[in-house]
Amino acid sequence: MKLFNTLTRQKEEFKPLVPGQVSMYVCGPTVYNYIHIGNARSAIAFDTIRRYFEYKGYKVNYVSNFTDVDDKMINEARAEGTTVPELAERYIQAFLEDTRALNIEEATLHPRATHEIPAIIDFIQTLIDKGYAYEADGDVYYRAKKFADYGHLSDQNIDQLEEGASQHVNDEEQGRKEDPIDFALWKGQKAADEIAWDSPWGKGRPGWHIECSVMSTKYLGDTLDIHGGGQDLEFPHHENEIAQSEAKTGKKFVNYWLHNGFVTVGKDEEKMSKSLHNFVTVHDILKNVDPQVLRFFMASVQYRSQINYSKENLEQAANILGRFKNTLEGINYRLADATEGLPDPDLAKLVTETTAKFEAAMDDDFNVQNALTAIYEALPAVNSNANAEKADKESLRLFAKKLAAWLSVFGLDVDKLLAKEAGNDDAVIEELVAQRTEARKNKDWAKSDELRDQLKEMGVVLKDTPQGTRWSRE
């Protein structure tokens, strides 16, 4: 497998630290609101990657944190008149709900910053002891220039960073920092009502960057196989994580850095992009969009590419899903009927070849477009065979099984895709379908069409096949 490593800006052969296993850390959300579509993108991108590793037989240890204390948390809690822990708890639950709806596998572990305070303090103390950090008036800062490789990941040079940083640092902070590019490891408590923990430097809370260094190394070891996150985290977040972790351990922190692309939302796409800079939450989207469609749409774009969230693109995804569904339904019906088919060498070969193409594409830095193309190209022959008098049941069965596995990598649950929504009017529908079959036998087309219209109003769509009439809910 080849992965595009941000560290080297090229695709590299993946070599896990431990054969057959993958350790992954993915930066999770700050839980002060429902996750937005960008958070979902990241979660889906890395879930897809994780699932493909699992498809290949790797055991994946997937750790993803919740940032449950920081400025945004504090401000939001104040605004709502609640506490930071209450806010965190509420939105962690919402996160789990949303990601479950999107069929994102739950992380092996979801550590939270506030549950790791002692480890964070120890980590910071070590950095101070080693001369990489200094205390200043209740804050602790990381001495960025002390770390020789600072800026490597994002290809930034120190002088330019310094220039940029100096323009943004506020006076108060500036006074405490030795250098504008130094960043906070520990932030002293500012107001009495501000959540804080005791530390050697007084009451305060951890800075944002340190928590990820602490939690990733604590749970996955000094060196990880893969660390992921959005492109915006490259700098400064991941740059800082490297500086912190490597300064402490003296070892390489991460072998493969993976960064997912952004989601853009068109101005005139939907009403969703109200005010907050197209701040679209998954919670809101799922009120109108089938979670499977959203999931497939977002998983069907290579993780490094930008995604344009639009109604039209969602429709495209829904149409493709419909094709998969029809194919699987067709196969299932066929497998259920009594007609024994004949082995078809061409079809058997197609299944093998499609598997090879799918895997070759995914092995190439998760090229999902080409992986899907492999599937699309197999569909006509499969559908034809499933409709033919002499269906090759064995190959169809195998293809259906493979397709389920492939779609599962994309986070689609075939059973859910095919599930006829439980309705308590099944008996009524069956009865109407039977009446229509009777009418058709008598060539009473008027009656037949009338019944079909009636069913359509009930949300039921019919397909007349040589093997009989099939129905499904739309």
Next chain:
RNA sequence: GGCGGUGUAGCCAAGUGGUAAGGCAGAGGUCUGCAAAACCUUAAUCGUCGGUUCGACUCCGAUCGCCGCCUCCA
């Protein structure tokens, strides 16, 4: 100003120094009592201008546009 990405048919999108995969939508057709589904057929010379080359969409240079990061952010 610094760093990075991107520009291929209406839309999504792959790709290689040798003459443009695939999908969605659309159109036509087959099948069907009619439909639905399925199947078949069907569209672009690759932002622009130069250069290198026998030959470039693919390499180099310039230029225009779009996006992101450099400050909290997936």
